[in-house]
Every structure is written in structure tokens, then in C-alpha cells.
Amino acid sequence: MSDSTSLPQIDQEILALIDRRQQLVATQLGGEDRSGGLPAALADAEKVAEKISLTAQTGVSVNARRSILRHIVSACYQASKPELVAFLGPVDSYSHLAALEYFGGGTDLSPVSSIGAVFDAVSRGDCGHGIVPIENSTDGRIVDTLGRLAQGHVNITGELLLAIHHNLLSLSPREEIRQVHSKPQALSQCRGWLADHLPGVELVETASTAAAAEAAAATPGIAAVASLAAATRYGLGVVQASIEDNRHNVTRFAVLGSGAPEPTGDDKTTLLFEVQHRPGALADVMGIVRDHGLNLTWIESFPQPGRPNEYFFIVEFPGHQAERAVAGVIATLRQQTQHLAVLGSYPQGRKV
Incomplete structure (x- = not known):
């Protein structure tokens, strides 16, 4: 590449290579089900990013390389075999984060209001796949998921184990927090930390961690227990990161499909x-x-x-x-x- 090469020219070359990659993916996929192929392709992309970063003396970080390649891989799959993936919403919920990890950011993800709605979307064919929590290492089984699995209609086609890190988010410093909002499971998984560091503060249950973050963004003095992604979306400060009582807090997610x-x-x-x-x-x-x-x-x-x-x-x-x-x-x-x-x-x- 000469010194006279412009940035727009480089961008055009990158996009042309992505188009070539997508065509190759489409050829390889043929008429086969993609439920097992995409996670493996994403894992391979991460290995490529890490391998290149070992020898690269300069340039973007390994995390940036990994993120870029993952998005390209999932976008190529989506362009080759378009589909929707249902998850328990809203956006920035832990189910959303699990869907992003499993399917990549280039996949069309569809938030729904309940675990049952994820099953319904897959069984009706509205969505090709869905992802639901099935078990948490602190709180145990997810009853709604087991109940719907017992009814049949869809298969488990994959799984993901997501480390759950709860964070205290707010517009206010800790000493000015008067309420902590979150969904019951998140509050339960942080009960020890909250009792030790915010004794007497009112705990308010919400439908989701994202809804808690939205409330915290609207009212000073309210804090949310939610993900770092929710902090970014709603412009909240991280009062304290990783306040979960169990440092090995993991939720296992089941991927649903018909294949x-x-x-x-x-x-x-x-x-x-x-x-x-x-x-x-x-x-x-x-x-x-x-x-x-x-x-x-x-x-x-x-x-x-x-x-x-x-x-x-x-x-x-x-x-x-x-x-x-x-x-x-x-x-x-x-x-x-x-x-x-x-x-x-x-x-x-x-x-x-």
C-alpha cells in the first residue's frame, strides 16, 4: 500500500473483502442448518484475532480485533441465511448479552416480553432461534423455562454459560442513594453486598435490570443493579462494579430451535x-x-x-x-x- 492511499480507499477494500467473505460463507452453508456453525465460526474468529495480536507490534487491541471479526462473521451469516433470534428483553438485559455472545452483533435480535414468548416465537416460526435462561449457579433452575421445555414443540440446539456481574449504577454518589431498583433475581444475588454497604436503603423490584437502569437515569437518588452495557446506554455512573455475592455467579442459557x-x-x-x-x-x-x-x-x-x-x-x-x-x-x-x-x-x- 502506498503512502498516497486514502482512508476511503482502504474502507472500500475492507468492504469488498467482507462481501467476498459473505459469498464464501453462503456457498459453504448451502442448505444446511446454521445452529452449530455460527458459534464455531465466532470462536474461530476470536482465535484468529488473538493469534494476530501476539505478533502485531502496533495497531488496535486484541479486544477490538475480536469484536470486529465477531461482528463480520455474524453479519456474513445473517446475510447468507437471514433470521430473527428471540430473547427475553429488553435490550441490555442479561439475556440480550447472552444472545450477542452466542449469535454475534450482526444477527437480527428480537426482544420479547417473557420466556414463554421466546418459546412461542420459535415454535410458530416467527424466529429461527431463541435463547432463554435455564439455570443460575446462585438461584438454581429457571422454572418458566423448564415448564415450557416439558411441553415440547422446540429443541435445545446449543447453550452458553454467561458470567453474571451485577453493578451498582446511578447518577448519584453512594451516600446519596435512597433506593436500589432491579429485578428480584439480581437483588437476591447481591443481597449480602447491599446489606453491608447500603443498609436501610429501600429495595424496589422491577421487571428487568434494564428497566431499573432507566429509572435510575430518570431520578437522582435511585440506583440500579444492572449490566455495564445498561450503564453506557443510559449514561449512568458505575458506583460499584461486580457487587454479586457469588464471585462465580453464572447463568446457563439454552438456545432453542427446530433443528x-x-x-x-x-x-x-x-x-x-x-x-x-x-x-x-x-x-x-x-x-x-x-x-x-x-x-x-x-x-x-x-x-x-x-x-x-x-x-x-x-x-x-x-x-x-x-x-x-x-x-x-x-x-x-x-x-x-x-x-x-x-x-x-x-x-x-x-x-x-
């Missing part, structure tokens, strides 16, 4: 089943999983609506339903349970 991802060699399978109401029935099921050499990594129970003392169970273990051991467990459990549904076999999620 069935192919095996990757690093997968997990989620099953839902119902057993007979008799002593030892659940233990018998656990024995079947053990005898096939599989290790349960998660088990949850929840009551069946309108049927007192009867429960559905959800279990997870490593492996894909296309593999012999997993297929054997599924076949045996179909004979030994009153009802069994494969909620999905999908790549193991990464923590971000």
Missing part, C-alpha cells in the same frame, strides 16, 4: 421423562444411565400441572443421541418410563 445439530465430539444430551409413581422408579432410571457408562451432570424435577405428587424429571449427560451409548440409553428408557422426550443433543457450551 438437530450434528455430533461434534464434545456434545451433551438433555432428556425429559416421567416414571411410574412407585418406590425405586427413579433409582432404576439412574441405574440404566450408569450401566451404559454415562455420567449425569444435571438432574431436576418439577411437578406436573394438575397431577399432585407426580413429577417430570430433566437430566443431562455428555454425548450425542447419534452415539451408540446415548442411543442405547434412550432406547432402554423409552421402555422403562411412562414418557420420554429428547429435548436436544447439542455442543457443550462455553463460559464467557
